[in-house]
Amino acid sequence: MKTFFLGVAASLAVTVCLHADLVVVQKVEGGGQNSTQTIKIKGNKARADLSPSASTITNGATGEMITLMHSGRTYLKVTAEQTKKMMEELQKFRAGTEPAKLQDSGKKEKIDAYDCEIFTAGAGALTATYWIAKDFPNYQSVLTQLDQFQAGTISAMGKGLMPEIKDMPGMPMKTEIVLNGKKVTTTIISAKEENVDPKSFDIPAGYKEISSPELNFQPK
Template identity: 35%
Template sequence: MKKLLLIPALALLSFQAALADWVVVQKVVTDGAESTMTLKAKGDKSRMDIGDKMSLMLDTASGDTSMFMHEQKMMMKISPESLKAMMAMAAQSLGGEPAAKPVATDKTEKVGENECTIYTWSGKIGNGKFWVAKDFPDAKALNELQDKMMKAIGNPMASIVPQNSDFPGMVVKSEMEVMGKKSVSELVSAKQEPVTDDTFKAPEGYQEMKMPALPGK
């Protein structure tokens, strides 16, 4: 009887974690250039700031995405249909094959305060190494949140490299080389904390730039 009661309780906790406001900060180094990526999520809305140069906002209820380039004070709105077409074109140009799954090794290593199992991945377009903290709090909800954001903004790699939800825990560090580009990502923090509605307001004074037409459209 206790086990039967535990199942809906765990499902409720998972649901509450998914609905929580989240702020996730990562340090990313790509070909020697360092930046900070900050993901903020509240309900159906998410925002990703890439340093102070670019922001991406997503409304999962409508599927609409907006990109803001701060130095140029330009913005671009991207419809769900355009994103779907972009993803299909990218997958086709890169071979159209689904990503190979990451493989667990027997090696462990500590990253910050997290005890991690090391995973490796090798695919058609590159390879990678991942440090996974299996007991990281709310890892499943966080992984799903990050994967949803990356797919929704049309990241062409979203279907051909491992995703966060491919791992049985939180990826707190990764080293990847994809199509000749090397990148290292490390989790700085992941917290449930209030995110205000103002976070998702478009900045004022930005000129809208129309999205270029896709071939065949």
């Protein structure tokens, strides 16, 4: 779960309600992962199917996150209060840290059908490389909604460390995050504005809640 949140940074976007729903399919490799993930966003709510065995449902308006564990038909809830506490602790830890700035490497590479410019950024032990397509259709709207999704998860704790996705000069078709020598690569397969069924964000019938352990976020 921790690897999934590497390098992500965002803030709530109040204009998201003006956009259509969004469905993003991406491939994630490294950090113990090798899977195709689907993210569905509708207003303040988002669902990420991380693997056949696990999904997350987040509410950007409340900060609540639910993890569905399909094999056991159970779910774990992280309350808005727990998320807020973890974010406050991290803010204290990185006080005075200079935010990373996006740097143009001058290099280019084709990802799928798109010609991408390669940008880099780094903060401490965390470095990121972005393959950005400036001609991706309607990328500003897509990034605004991805920003909303990330803001509703624990990934918002990375705000201020790395460049914000909504400020990117194009669509990041590929992102490579390296933290303490461990690399995670995310490649966009598709990103489309299309209708999402509101029931996608409901806890499936028959799933039972399991007790949440006391969350104690201690940055290292």
